[in-house]
Every structure is written in structure tokens, then in C-alpha cells.
Amino acid sequence: MSNREGRDELREHEFDGIKEYDNPLPRWWVWIFWATIVATPIYIVYYHFGPGALVADEYQQEMDAYYELQREQLLALGEVSEPVLRQLMENPAMLSAGEKIFIAKCVQCHARDGGGNIGPNLTDDYWLHGAELMDIHRTIRDGVPTKGMIAWAKQLSEVDIMAVTAYVGTLQGTTPAMPKPPQGELMVRKPLPEADAPDAGGAGGDTGDPSEAVTEEVPPAA
Numbered sequence: 001m002s003n004r005e006g007r008d009e010l011r012e013h014e015f016d017g018i019k020e021y022d023n024p025l026p027r028w029w030v031w032i033f034w035a036t037i038v039a040t041p042i043y044i045v046y047y048h049f050g051p052g053a054l055v056a057d058e059y060q061q062e063m064d065a066y067y068e069l070q071r072e073q074l075l076a077l078g079e080v081s082e083p084v085l086r087q088l089m090e091n092p093a094m095l096s097a098g099e100k101i102f103i104a105k106c107v108q109c110h111a112r113d114g115g116g117n118i119g120p121n122l123t124d125d126y127w128l129h130g131a132e133l134m135d136i137h138r139t140i141r142d143g144v145p146t147k148g149m150i151a152w153a154k155q156l157s158e159v160d161i162m163a164v165t166a167y168v169g170t171l172q173g174t175t176p177a178m179p180k181p182p183q184g185e186l187m188v189r190k191p192l193p194e195a196d197a198p199d200a201g202g203a204g205g206d207t208g209d210p211s212e213a214v215t216e217e218v219p220p221a222a
Contacts, residue, residue: 070159080162083192085133088166098167101160105152114168115176119149120183122171131172131187137165 009022025033046052053061074084088094103112109119120128128147129139140161143151152161172189 067157067159074159074162080134080137080158082132082134085137085162085165085169086192088162089133089169091166094163095167095170097160098163098165101156101164102167105156106164109149111176111178111180113176114171114174115178116180116183119147121176121180122168123174123176123179124182125172125186125188126182126184127187128184131189133165133169133189136168137161140165140168 011020011022013020047054102110106119109117110122111117114122116122120126125131127135129135129144139149140156141151141153143149145151156164
């Protein structure tokens, strides 16, 4: 008789014609089970109360490093300006990042498609605080306290504000499902003078094309 056959003993009780073996688990499985019990308090102490970094902490560190890199690349273009923001409207990575921020922070007031809810419609040609991208950037950054819009500069980085500004800029002229009636004044976004284009040095010198300065996709928030 093998060792396994000696361990597999048929129990005396029976339920609905079903009998049960007393079949011990393999020893290697039992040792792993006990090892996890021993390792658990060590893990908790090291990662939750000690120097160990949790997955969420490592993710945040990588995000901080990423945004710092983005900030340096954007600052290298010069100060925030209309030409720089216009070029960012053609940058898929920045628009994707801006869309994520818009969904997380803005849809409650402006609707998912920008058609407006509590806040104004962002898709038509009527604006309360200016139609230029620098006007939108200022509105997002400083807020409109009298209308209940907070100053997002307290929660978003400059890179985030530029990204969501560029995304909002692309909403104009789209067709939302339930557009809110126009508010504000009819304003047409002015075309950029040729001398102010970024490749002509209009945004703080020979800045190049900002749509090429930031090419990586922004990772999702935890």
C-alpha cells in the first residue's frame, strides 16, 4: 500500500449516498500555506508602516516624474501663449490627456460632449469670458467664483490646464446631443498672424512645434 493510499481513509458518515475521504493536502501545499501566514505580517509592516512602496505609491512617483518632464518640455517652448495652445490642439497625446481631465473634472457642469449643463455650452460661438484659447486658459486657471467655477490652478498642474484648454478648444463647432442655448457674446476665434506662429519664434523665441515636444500618452489616474 502506498503512503497516499494509507492516508486516504473513508470517513464513516454518509450524506445522500455520498461518502467522504479524509484526504490530506500535499505537504508542499501546506508549507506554502504556512509560509503565507508568516509572510503576511512582515509584508504589512514593511509596506504599510515601513519603507516599502505600495503599487499606488510607485504609480504616483512615476506620474510625478512624467508630469515634471512634461512641464520642462512645455516650459522650453516659452511662456503660455495663444500660438502654443493652438499648436497643442493638434497634439493627439495632449488632447487625450485633456479629454481625460475634462471627463473627470468638467462634465458635471459642461456635459460630456461640451453642450453645457450648469455651465455654458462650449461648442457654439458664444462666450462669456472670451473665445481665445488664452481666455479659456485664464478661465480654467483662475475660475469664475461669482458663477461657482473654482480656480483649477489649485488642483491641476500647468500641464493639465494647458491640455484641457487645448481639448476645450477642439469642442467649438462640434454638435452636442442637447446643446444649451447660447450665453454671452458672439465671438469668433481670431486666426493667428503669420508672425506669431510658433515656428516663426512668436512664442518666446524659436520654440519649434509644441505638438512635437510632447508625444507620450499620459497614463490614466488611479
